[in-house]
Amino acid sequence: MIPAPFEYRRAGSVDEAVALLAEDPDERKLLAGGHSLLPLMKLRLATPTVLVDVGRLAELSYVREDGDHVAIGALTRHCDLEAAPVAREHAPLLSHVAGQVGDPQVRHRGTIGGSVAHGDPASDLPAAVLALGGSFVVQGPQGHRELAAEDFFQGFLETAMAPDEMLTEIRVPKSGGGWAFQKFNRRAQDWAIVGVAASVNGSSRVALVNMGPTPLRARAVEAALAAGASAEEAASRAAEGLEPPADVQASAEYRAHLARVLVRRALEEATARRG
Template identity: 60%
Template sequence: MIPAPFSYVRADSVDHVLSLLVEHGDEAKVLAGGQSLLPILKMRLARPEVVVDISRLSELAYVRVEGDEVAIGAATRHREVVDSADLQRDVPLLPYVASLVGDRQVRHRGTFGGSLVHGDPAADLPAAVLALGATFVIQGPAGRREVPAPEFFQDYFQTAVGEDELLLEIRVPRVPGVGWAYEKFTRRANDWAIVAVAAVDNRVALANMSMTPMRAVAVEAALAGGASAAQAAQAAAEGTSPVTDMHADEEYRGHLARVLTERALVTAAGR
């Protein structure tokens, strides 16, 4: 299908983006890699008057080690996350998970921040940043604010980034040497997860088990209480509300969550 008509502006700075968002309000949409936005426009699920392209803003594309964190610019491509030596050394979960996002074309165009703001509960990177305890740096007309990961994913395809705001940066703790794993269950190699589980040390996050990515708090509590990986994993579906769709029903997703959580915990413990 063909999108409804819109004006296109290639932003030349963050300030330029923000002034356009203030000027056009909910009639403006930010375009990063376009891997999710373009299908939405083509299906006419959104009909913005103005599309503001941030994909060439080099000030939003970087990976930097800063103290005990790594800062990732929102417009950093999935491919750059995969290739980052700093992330491979300090936060190896992220390059691994980014390598599983879609196919090569998607990874060359799609951005780290775009995937997170999109807020798809089936996406891979949201579960990873939840398990890592990331912080999101957001800028809008009222200034700059920092949002911790558990408050960022608010509802189905809805995050803490307002319509007149821009996600600037994601900050993740450096965790070299800490055990990690990501278990993604798909029918085909480059599909979205039917269910996925991220584990960092004893923190566990689930993809596609609810309207938002979520921490598996019952699993984490069981581990803190001394349960084995196999015992704790039995709690993986507690508090979840997965959809039933053409890929899997609720019961099967619960089963997958338990199996994948046990695998992730065992792998993380062995690293």
């Protein structure tokens, strides 16, 4: 399988990348690690006429403390995010989840920015950022703007970014509370059939992988926890109001069942970790 022909341009800076994108935003795509985009192009599900390669912008690969949050450059690879001491200390959920994406080869190439911008409900990292109450910094021809993670994912593979915008940074509040990530799949390297990212720190946030058209929060679970429900009671509401997909791996009913089981496990694990 080989992608349809395209013109290849290599950007030397974020400004240049945005300018190249702006020339024809609907037909051009940014290429980072390529581990979401290239598979789509090989299947001819994506046929951009111009690929703007931003993969060499080393200035967008970093994990650092920035006041009360951790800032992660969009081109930070999964393996680098997993290993970064700042992430391990201040965003352990995100660090752990980065180490659960795909397999070692995928983690050597894939980036957090690429994963998030792809907006795939089956991806692990968007759920982790949702559970942490994070945000995304995007740059377009008009400058920067910051978007809350919970407003970012708008439809299947659709985000709040305009076609001429580039994701540059991911921000998550420093977290000192309990956290957990539960991923259920049949083979180690597979996408999650269902996944759960939970952050328990005063108020609790629970996000779900592959339980709808977007990465999403388990609002009914969060509301139950806020009202004082036990982990088990709250988890029983994990699929409430959701329409999980049915595919070759699992029926919608099975996904709903998995969500209830995995949310309970995640809440128990996060609470135990908080101590």
